[in-house]
Amino acid sequence: MRKQYKTYNLHLKHIHLPEDQMFDGLVSIVLEHLLSRLKLQNKPQAKMLVAHEFAARSIIEGLYQVFGSRHKQCKFAVPTSDGAYGRKDHQLTEYSHTAVLRVIEALESLGWIDREKGFKNRSGENIPTRLGAIGELLQEFERTKYVWRKMGPKHQDVIVLKDFDPRTKSKVQRQSKDNNDIRRWRKNLQTYNSFITEHAICLSIDRHHLEEGLITKMANDQYQLDSVFGDNKKKPRIFNYLHVQLRRIFSRGSFQKGGRFYGGWWQFIPSEYRRYITINGLPTVEVDYSELHPRMMYRDANLPLPEGDLYDLGLRYVDKEYDKDIEPYKSKRKVIKTYINAMINDDRGNFKLNHRQIKTMEMNTASLGALVIEKHPIIKDIKGKGHGLRYQFIDSQIAEKVMMKLMSQGILCLPVHDSFICQEHHLTKLQLAMSEAYEEVLGIVPQLKEPEEHMTDFEPAYYPSGQLDLTYMKNQQQDSQHDQFLSSYWKFQQKS
Numbered sequence: 001m002r003k004q005y006k007t008y009n010l011h012l013k014h015i016h017l018p019e020d021q022m023f024d025g026l027v028s029i030v031l032e033h034l035l036s037r038l039k040l041q042n043k044p045q046a047k048m049l050v051a052h053e054f055a056a057r058s059i060i061e062g063l064y065q066v067f068g069s070r071h072k073q074c075k076f077a078v079p080t081s082d083g084a085y086g087r088k089d090h091q092l093t094e095y096s097h098t099a100v101l102r103v104i105e106a107l108e109s110l111g112w113i114d115r116e117k118g119f120k121n122r123s124g125e126n127i128p129t130r131l132g133a134i135g136e137l138l139q140e141f142e143r144t145k146y147v148w149r150k151m152g153p154k155h156q157d158v159i160v161l162k163d164f165d166p167r168t169k170s171k172v173q174r175q176s177k178d179n180n181d182i183r184r185w186r187k188n189l190q191t192y193n194s195f196i197t198e199h200a201i202c203l204s205i206d207r208h209h210l211e212e213g214l215i216t217k218m219a220n221d222q223y224q225l226d227s228v229f230g231d232n233k234k235k236p237r238i239f240n241y242l243h244v245q246l247r248r249i250f251s252r253g254s255f256q257k258g259g260r261f262y263g264g265w266w267q268f269i270p271s272e273y274r275r276y277i278t279i280n281g282l283p284t285v286e287v288d289y290s291e292l293h294p295r296m297m298y299r300d301a302n303l304p305l306p307e308g309d310l311y312d313l314g315l316r317y318v319d320k321e322y323d324k325d326i327e328p329y330k331s332k333r334k335v336i337k338t339y340i341n342a343m344i345n346d347d348r349g350n351f352k353l354n355h356r357q358i359k360t361m362e363m364n365t366a367s368l369g370a371l372v373i374e375k376h377p378i379i380k381d382i383k384g385k386g387h388g389l390r391y392q393f394i395d396s397q398i399a400e401k402v403m404m405k406l407m408s409q410g411i412l413c414l415p416v417h418d419s420f421i422c423q424e425h426h427l428t429k430l431q432l433a434m435s436e437a438y439e440e441v442l443g444i445v446p447q448l449k450e451p452e453e454h455m456t457d458f459e460p461a462y463y464p465s466g467q468l469d470l471t472y473m474k475n476q477q478q479d480s481q482h483d484q485f486l487s488s489y490w491k492f493q494q495k496s
Helices: 024-038 046-069 097-110 135-144 181-197 207-218 271-276 291-298 330-345 356-363 365-375 376-381 387-407 423-441 469-474 481-495
Strands: 009-011 075-078 113-116 129-133 159-165 169-174 202-204 248-251 254-262 275-280 282-290 417-423
Touching: 009 046, 009 254, 024 097, 046 075, 046 097, 046 129, 046 135, 097 113, 097 129, 097 135, 097 202, 129 135, 159 181, 159 254, 181 248, 181 254, 181 275, 181 387, 202 481, 248 387, 254 387, 271 275, 271 282, 275 365, 275 417, 291 376, 291 387, 330 365, 330 376, 330 387, 365 376, 387 417, 387 423, 417 423
Parallel strands: 009 075, 159 248
Antiparallel strands: 075 129, 113 129, 159 169, 202 275, 248 254, 275 282, 282 417
């Protein structure tokens, strides 16, 4: 009977190659071994050598990034079926199927990988071959450690048009013709993606909280939907500081729906960890637009906004210790916010509270729905009509403006859909850019949330003055991934 396991994979389709040639020596060994195994009578063609080198470099890079994920269950997934390569509707068009197979066989012959062959499960799903670094390859990774590297662009379009296939009930990618808007969006995002590779983005948390908290949580089979390559199934997500390139994903076969930015690792981590993000070693701050889609909903209908918190349904709880009413409980408000936005965004109108949410609210989906419609009668008319995808296009226009405004000032801003992260000392400029972009697109003044306090639990790797001390960084003895990653970044900057 075939061994069953929970898959927690970094897939070959997610690999971006860095601009450095850090593993040139390893690649050369693999290629020499590969050619010796082929025993060619004639000199190999240049095209074949290029395909072999690209496959070898990509697979070694993928194995290294799996090593950097710091999770023992994580493997590198590489399809070995020829059906996964060469076709325009697949993600692996840049690879040669034959070259990939030869590189895997060479790595296995060298004793550098542990290989679990792919198979088709009982549901008919193709489970790709899984690889892990062992032997001398793993030893080389351990000597190198997990370091910052300047990532090169992935050879694929950053503007993606998705559609929903009712037969397979999954997302499919559609081809489209360029126009002036698409060309502008592509140029802006390519410029931003180049800009972001100049920066080190990481988390200032210790090894225990990283491995036992964040990484373990993300490895859960029911962690999160994959918005970029998703098939409407919740999956584990790999933790990888090198995933910084963004793509803009449009939906339902329309460039007027969706359009949000996806692909940055900071978007996939649990929200409570984002406060520990540092950019080039400095603390960051996150600012949200308050009640973004509900406000768009009222503006769309040309109706005045209700006064107060749009997510306040009047639900309160009694603090037994003091026996008095207090403000709406935060966890209930979080569920209400999730539910209202689901009613706006869910184009099938079948969103249901899960067991945990029902327990938090102390009521079922129907009861909460009745309270929401009592507060916002307009939702009854738009529920299940897919207005949310149109609102997402509007907020993606705002996001692009915020990102480009700050980039023109030399400030990196990380998008998380309706919120933005930048270095803490740029807070005022971030708030100004967000207000200006919102007014330019919607013609009204936004309401911005007050940012939460930054880093209350862990000691960050910077001085309280907010300035990095390179001598301090050089002499750091703490065994944290943050310090390793950031130290390698500053070494690169000093060489440059």
